[in-house]
Amino acid sequence: MISVQNLHKSYKDNEVLKGISLTVEKGQVVAIIGPSGSGKSTFLRCLNVLEQADKGQITIDDVAVDIANLTNKKTELLRHKTAMVFQNYSLFKNKTVKENITMPLVTVQKKSQREADSIAENLLAQVGLSDKENFYPNSLSGGQQQRVGIARAVALNPYAILFDEPTSALDPELVGEVLQVIQSLALSNMTMIVVTHEMSFARQVADHVVFMAEGYIVEQGTPEEIFNNPKQERTKKFLQQLS
Ligand code: ADP
Ligand code: MG
Secondary structure, X not given: OEEEEEEEEEEOOEEEXXXXXXXXXXXXXXXXXXXXXXXXXXXXXXXXOOOOXXXXXXXXXXXXXXXXXXXXXXXXXXXXXXXXXXXXOOOOOOOOHHHHHHHHHHHOOOOOHHHHHHHHHHHHHHOOOHHHOOOOHHHOOHHHHHHHHHHHHHHOOOOEEEEEOOOOOOOHHHHHHHHHHHHHHHHOOOEEEEEOOOHHHHHHHOOEEEEEEOOEEEEEEOHHHHHHOOOOHHHHHHHHHHO
């Protein structure tokens, strides 16, 4: 499982995470919702150690770290437990679709090119992009690029995938195909934390919903609890603004 205890992060004197504690069971899908600026992206980046938190404990699977005593070795171990999917896809523009997936497998995970190719081919078939293997990202739609981004994350065989607003940059008509891929991963029991503005998706796919505001987890519960019976005023207000 993933267990986060009392995570704090400041940028200079701006405290962005003010003691976040969260547990995610293996195979669970957790949706994080909340207004912009509340620390959602920072939280994911701290979990993936793209950003180092100031204080707190993070356990992912068999790697447990106290941020205060984070060694390079532990950073590396923790980082490899999760894979990120970003809003802007962040694919390598000068690599083909297939190379985008195989490159980290060969360079970081030291897999053979043949094994990496086979993993990439399987995953591209799963996200419906077998015919785009040799295309460059710029010749794909946003929805297709994001499906490559997801395939690349899955290829790393992480303990969990962290999605940071994976559909926010997409034209509305392309959102569905990406959410469908994420939903199919949920059905395959992948552990996922998804920061999203897509409330109907969160309601449908998440096992657990977390509402964040101003660096705190204000409220968390089942989709039913959060969307139908929010207890905190702050949550009610946020949800009202959306409808
Ligand atoms: P969210 O994803 O919920 O919109 P963020 O985690 O992106 O929120 O940002 C939370 C706060 O942290 C914001 O006030 C933002 O300006 C600040 N912040 C985020 N990243 C940085 C950074 N690299 N340097 C300084 N401040 C940052
Ligand atoms: Mg964000």
